[in-house]
Amino acid sequence: xxxxxxxxxxxxxxxxxxxxxxxxxFSRIPMLGTVPAVLPVVVVVLGLLGGAVIGASSxxxxxxxxxxxxxxxxxxxxxALMAAGxxxxxxRETYDIVSTxxxxxxxxxxxxxxxxxxxxxxxxxxxxASISVLAVREPIAQALMGGLLATGxxxxxxWILRPALVDxxxxxxxxxxxxxxxxxx
Amino acid sequence: xYRKQVRRRRATLVALVVLALxxxxxxxxxxxxxxxHSVTDTIASVLSPIEEGASRALKPARDxxxxxDETFEARGxxxxxxxxxxxxxxxxxxxxxxxxLRDEIGEVGSLDGTDGFExxxxxxxxxxSATYLAKLDIDKGASAGLARDDPVVVGEGLIxxxxxxxxxxxxxxxxxxxxxxxxxxxxxxxPTGSLAPIVGEPGTLLxxxxxxxxxxxxxxxxxxxxxxxxxxxxxxxxxxxxxxVTSARATDRAVGQRIEVExxxxxxxxxxxxxxxxxGPS
Numbered sequence: 001x002x003x004x005x006x007x008x009x010x011x012x013x014x015x016x017x018x019x020x021x022x023x024x025x026f027s028r029i030p031m032l033g034t035v036p037a038v039l040p041v042v043v044v045v046l047g048l049l050g051g052a053v054i055g056a057s058s059x060x061x062x063x064x065x066x067x068x069x070x071x072x073x074x075x076x077x078x079x080a081l082m083a084a085g086x087x088x089x090x091x092r093e094t095y096d097i098v099s100t101x102x103x104x105x106x107x108x109x110x111x112x113x114x115x116x117x118x119x120x121x122x123x124x125x126x127x128x129a130s131i132s133v134l135a136v137r138e139p140i141a142q143a144l145m146g147g148l149l150a151t152g153x154x155x156x157x158x159w160i161l162r163p164a165l166v167d168x169x170x171x172x173x174x175x176x177x178x179x180x181x182x183x184x185x
Numbered sequence: 186x187y188r189k190q191v192r193r194r195r196a197t198l199v200a201l202v203v204l205a206l207x208x209x210x211x212x213x214x215x216x217x218x219x220x221x222h223s224v225t226d227t228i229a230s231v232l233s234p235i236e237e238g239a240s241r242a243l244k245p246a247r248d249x250x251x252x253x254d255e256t257f258e259a260r261g262x263x264x265x266x267x268x269x270x271x272x273x274x275x276x277x278x279x280x281x282x283x284x285x286l287r288d289e290i291g292e293v294g295s296l297d298g299t300d301g302f303e304x305x306x307x308x309x310x311x312x313x314s315a316t317y318l319a320k321l322d323i324d325k326g327a328s329a330g331l332a333r334d335d336p337v338v339v340g341e342g343l344i345x346x347x348x349x350x351x352x353x354x355x356x357x358x359x360x361x362x363x364x365x366x367x368x369x370x371x372x373x374x375x376p377t378g379s380l381a382p383i384v385g386e387p388g389t390l391l392x393x394x395x396x397x398x399x400x401x402x403x404x405x406x407x408x409x410x411x412x413x414x415x416x417x418x419x420x421x422x423x424x425x426x427x428x429x430v431t432s433a434r435a436t437d438r439a440v441g442q443r444i445e446v447e448x449x450x451x452x453x454x455x456x457x458x459x460x461x462x463x464x465g466p467s
Contacts, residue, residue, distance in 0.1 A: 023311030068228035071349035071356035075208030135385030
């Protein structure tokens with residue numbers, strides 16, 4: 001991804017809008033015993049489009065905003081989202097996205113990972129409450145809903161960031177994409 | 186070139202991880218008035234009006250989604266509601282007896298201890314997506330007279346307490362939130378204990394009875410209980426309905442009973458407006 005000032009502004013805007021949507025909309029629509037988590041989905045999609053650094057940085061920023069808005073422990077959500085964004089970015093840098101099914105599946109899995117990581121961090125920091133095995137239901141449900149959300153959010157985010165995507169720039173200028181330097185597709 | 190990219194990527198990741206860990210450890214170790222908490226409060230103050238605007242703008246979309254959900258759910262609720270009405274009638278009669286009893290002994294003139302509290306209506310403008318954290322953002326803060334630990338209620342009963350306040354907004358931790366605890370007692374004349382959440386089961390609370398051999402039965406009603414022990418006082422005024430005992434079964438341990446309570450308020454589907462009881466009797 002080619003980062004210019006306008007693209008940086010778009011990235012920041014996407015993260016802020018995702019935070020607001022998560023707090024004011026998605027988290028207030030109960031489904032499958034939990035609520036959809038749109039923030040990990042957006043972070044993973046940014047990682048898939050922009051690479052590990054973009055994924056990790058946007059996860060860090062989004063997490064800080066959420067923790068500050070909800071009076072949580074600053075850094076916990078950042079750490080969980082950063083992990084998801086970084087892993088998505090590493091996937092993009094290592095493999096090609098050869099099928100339209102890859103983004104939703106990967107986003108679903110990494111949304112579940114982010115949710116599970118956050119629960120694990122909170123448990124490590126100490127939760128003064130009983131823990132039911134049903135606690136794993138939330139990451140699984142959020143993973144499923146994350147995969148569904150990604151089917152719409154991945155193409156939308158790709159369209160918003162299109163001027164910065166290297167492959168798209170090459171394609172539009174009539175050049176064939178260069179083979180990946182980081183691994184075999 | 187490639188190695189430089191890898192080095193840059195690793196350096197960024199390490200820097201972000203270290204920064205996150207420093208933030209976590211500082212946030213936990215410093216006091217409520219520490220510099221990091223001040224920064225958080227400032228960010229929350231800036232975000233609060235934006236959240237409020239976003240919440241209002243998205244209300245029609247939320248209503249639409251919830252309308253579909255509620256319409257399907259309502260079909261199956263008719264029988265349940267009829268049973269609930271008969272149970273509520275019994276509870277009303279229990280409460281009336283308690284009022285009469287209190288009036289007789291001249292203890293408190295009304296059923297609950299919320300006399301003297303001012304009710305401040307507040308709109309929910311944000312909510313955490315992790316159900317075990319169970320935090321809400323509301324659009325009223327210190328400027329409306331709210332203070333930390335003020336109880337928050339809806340029509341059905343207690344839903345939580347104010348856990349963080351800024352000038353124009355506040356964060357509420359629900360009774361299903363991982364760090365929540367409510368002192369409650371069983372009506373009528375039942376034992377007092379502490380209600381704690383279960384991570385993974387947001388619709389259920391565990392009632393831990395404090396030193397009592399009184400047996401608790403299913404269907405019993407729980408209300409908040411106040412207490413004073415030296416400088417320690419309970420967070421909630423007494424008498425706010427909290428929930429109903431759904432299961433009370435004997436255990437092998439010395440604890441006696443495992444008592445599960447379902448909150449009266451539907452914590453997953455809260456109304457747009459909640460009420461903060463602020464001030465308290467002077």
